[in-house]
Amino acid sequence: xxxxxxxxxxxxxxxxxxxxxxxxxxxxxxxxxxxxxxxxxxxxxxxxxxxxxxxxxxxxxxxxxxxxxxxxxxxxxxxxxxxxxxxxxxxxxxxxxxxxxxxxxxxxxxxxxxxxxxxxxxxxxxxxxxxxxxxxxxxxxxxxxxxxxxxxxxxxxxxxxxxxxxxxxxxxxxxxxxxxxxxxxxxxxxxxxxxxxxxxxxxxxxxxxxxxxxxxxxxxxxxxxxxxxxxxxxxxxxxxxxxxxxxxxxxxxxxxxxxxxxxxxxxxxxxxxxxxxxxxxxxxxxxxxxxxxxxxxxxxxxxxxxxxxxxxxxxxxxxxxxxxxxxxxxxxxxxxxxxxx
Numbered sequence: 001x002x003x004x005x006x007x008x009x010x011x012x013x014x015x016x017x018x019x020x021x022x023x024x025x026x027x028x029x030x031x032x033x034x035x036x037x038x039x040x041x042x043x044x045x046x047x048x049x050x051x052x053x054x055x056x057x058x059x060x061x062x063x064x065x066x067x068x069x070x071x072x073x074x075x076x077x078x079x080x081x082x083x084x085x086x087x088x089x090x091x092x093x094x095x096x097x098x099x100x101x102x103x104x105x106x107x108x109x110x111x112x113x114x115x116x117x118x119x120x121x122x123x124x125x126x127x128x129x130x131x132x133x134x135x136x137x138x139x140x141x142x143x144x145x146x147x148x149x150x151x152x153x154x155x156x157x158x159x160x161x162x163x164x165x166x167x168x169x170x171x172x173x174x175x176x177x178x179x180x181x182x183x184x185x186x187x188x189x190x191x192x193x194x195x196x197x198x199x200x201x202x203x204x205x206x207x208x209x210x211x212x213x214x215x216x217x218x219x220x221x222x223x224x225x226x227x228x229x230x231x232x233x234x235x236x237x238x239x240x241x242x243x244x245x246x247x248x249x250x251x252x253x254x255x256x257x258x259x260x261x262x263x264x265x266x267x268x269x270x271x272x273x274x275x276x277x278x279x280x281x282x283x284x285x286x287x288x289x290x291x292x293x294x295x296x297x298x299x300x301x302x303x304x305x306x307x308x309x310x311x312x313x314x315x316x317x318x319x320x321x322x323x324x325x326x327x328x329x330x331x332x333x334x335x336x337x338x339x340x341x
Contacts, residue, residue: 035071039155044078051147052187053124053140058286060139061186070124072144075102075117078157079109086162086195086339087114087155089148091141093169093258094130094271096121100168100261111332112341114158120144129170130271139183141174146188149178153192162339164196166331169228169257172202179245181211182283196338197245198331201225201257204233205274207291210283212245218334219247220327222255227273227315250330255323256316265318277310 035048052067054060059067079085088108090101097119105115120141121127129135145165153160167175175197177183184193198218205228219237221230230251237249256265278291288297290306297303335341 036151039151039158042156044076047074047076048072048123049074049147049151051140051144053136054143054187055137055139057139057281057283060143061182061283061286063186064143064189072147073119073123074148075105075119077105077109077115077117079112079114081112084157084159085112085114086164086335086341087116087152087158088196088198088335089145089152089163089165090115090117091145091165091167091171091174092117092119092121093167093171094133095128096126100258104166104260107328107332108335111335113335113339114152114155116148116152118144118148130268133272138170138173138177139187141170142177142183143187145174145178146184149192149194150188150190153190160192162195163192164198164335164338165194166198166200167202168200168260169202172199172228173204175199176202176204176217176240177208179212179215179217179240180208180283181213184213196334198334199233200260200327201228201230202233203228203274204236205277205279207236207239207280208283209239209243209280212240212243214244214246216334216338217245217247218330219249220330221249221251222257222259222320222323223251223253224255224316225257225259226275227257227271227317229275232275232278248334252320252323252326255320256318258317259320259323260327261319262321262324263317263319265316267314267316269314271313271315273312273315274307274310275315276312277307279306 035050048071050069051072052064053070090105092101101117105117108115126136152158152163165175176199179197193213200220201222221233237247241247281288
């Protein structure tokens with residue numbers, strides 16, 4: 001299925017349409033499939049499972065038991081090994097799940113690690129959030145990631161103590177959010193936790209704060225990224241370290257947003273960027289403030305007014321072969337250390 005983003009023409013439209021091509025079955029097949037409540041039967045391939053769709057952080061922190069379940073799609077790849085193996089959840093960006101996620105999943109299985117690509121968009125009827133971010137709050141992706149963690153922990157082929165998460169752009173922010181204890185308490189309700197959080201070019205314009213699990217965080221950033229600037233994430237990495245998480249951050253010089261692809265760099269003129277915004281959200285108190293002035297933003301209207309002024313449009317996206325090779329090597333090193341391979 002090809003999806004043409006609204007208001008886009010030319011090469012930019014073709015590029016983003018290609019990004020959102022799903023690797024999953026169509027909606028009719030998903031409707032016929034039965035959602036699994038656990039993975040004790042040892043499934044592989046296309047699976048459906050239940051999650052929830054919180055509309056905001058307050059709903060997420062109140063707990064998933066207060067929310068209506070929704071069926072989500074995922075694709076689980078297992079390495080050809082007899083022993084129990086570690087696993088990585090692979091979380092897509094604002095263009096949806098596609099070739100990039102499947103390529104990373106195959107790399108993981110080549111390293112002896114299971115990979116679970118989770119699609120938060122297709123089952124909910126969402127095409128992309130690059131131009132229409134309000135379609136789906138990012139906490140829904142976080143809920144799906146914790147649901148996937150719980151299910152992987154029940155799989156007989158997977159070591160429950162060695163499950164990590166990797167995400168790209170929006171998915172990278174999800175990978176960071178899953179390190180916070182309040183999010184885990186609200187959306188997981190078990191003692192499980194991720195053993196590793198890998199974020200490639202995430203959006204760090206908002207710094208989320210609160211107690212973290214202490215699991216290692218890996219940040220890989222593009223030096224020429226004008227969608228989610230590296231500077232924001234380098235600053236945020238120091239904050240995360242202060243909250244108790246060891247952070248390994250690196251910037252790839254000259255690399256654009258989406259550097260781990262092999263696509264030619266193009267300008268996407270209509271995507272929304274918060275590169276000029278700087279805020280902080282406390283995940284314990286849900287107090288929200290501007291970092292430039294220190295002023296607290298009280299109420300939805302104040303927050304919306306601020307973002308209406310700081311949000312801008314247009315960003316470059318494309319691959320960089322040198323940065324891709326570095327990212328592969330860096331991620332392999334990180335999983336080898338975290339999972340004691």
